[in-house]
Amino acid sequence: MDSKDIHQGMPCWSELAAQDWAEAKQFYQAFMGWKMADMPLPEGAYTMISLEDVDIGALYPVEDDPCSPMLGWCIYFAVNDIHASLMAVQAAGGEVRLGPHQVGQAGFMAQVADPEGAVFCLWQANEHQGAPFGGGNHHLCWVELACQDADSCQHFYQQVLGWQCRTLPINGMDYRECSVAETPVAGILEMTSDWGDMPSHWMLYFQVADCDDSANLALSLGAKTCVPPTDIANVGRFSVINDPQGATFSIIALEATNADAADKDQ
Numbered sequence: 662m663d664s665k666d667i668h669q670g671m672p673c674w675s676e677l678a679a680q681d682w683a684e685a686k687q688f689y690q691a692f693m694g695w696k697m698a699d700m701p702l703p704e705g706a707y708t709m710i711s712l713e714d715v716d717i718g719a720l721y722p723v724e725d726d727p728c729s730p731m732l733g734w735c736i737y738f739a740v741n742d743i744h745a746s747l748m749a750v751q752a753a754g755g756e757v758r759l760g761p762h763q764v765g766q767a768g769f770m771a772q773v774a775d776p777e778g779a780v781f782c783l784w785q786a787n788e789h790q791g792a793p794f795g796g797g798n799h800h801l802c803w804v805e806l807a808c809q810d811a812d813s814c815q816h817f818y819q820q821v822l823g824w825q826c827r828t829l830p831i832n833g834m835d836y837r838e839c840s841v842a843e844t845p846v847a848g849i850l851e852m853t854s855d856w857g858d859m860p861s862h863w864m865l866y867f868q869v870a871d872c873d874d875s876a877n878l879a880l881s882l883g884a885k886t887c888v889p890p891t892d893i894a895n896v897g898r899f900s901v902i903n904d905p906q907g908a909t910f911s912i913i914a915l916e917a918t919n920a921d922a923a924d925k926d927q
Contacts, residue, residue: 674791780862
């Protein structure tokens, strides 16, 4: 999928806020093979992440406050009108936490939270459309909301982002698959008591060729495994990773049919 095909409600950017900026760059370069290009800014620095000359995300330092709620991975969703979208967030029970801010000539961003407190960002593009979704290995290929009340969260995101959702049985649970322009882009699952007191949150999934090999590589580079490599029937094999600074993300090796479909979207 090309960036020009990014529609309202699609994931369009991945961003990592790291306490140790240099360590984060070193880990992800070694783990994912990502290229890093530093962009000095008046208030610090911003590093663009690319694969094969395509921008796919960014990372930046949050060195002054190790307890900052902005630490870790955050997902951006594309919107056509950020002011209208922020009004929709508030009308549906969410919270505007930051912005809207103009980012040079690239576009406008805002950080928000849904009614359960799960944080995400909105992006109204100008000169920078964002990153294509589902570009193959080491690209973002899925995002997933783990929440307390799947029905109410589905309603919120349908109101704000215009998603079309359907419920599927996956690994013995009801799983909400959410689509934009007939393209599945996100999932919603309801947490059970087994999750303990974990707050609602968004999870980013990056595609890999072999889940076990990639999980072992992450461990060798100082990361920790939250969920060991596990099969998802008719989908693929995934693992949840904590990078050396504790930022959580998932990797997934898609089954052949799903990987082929992802390749067709490039």
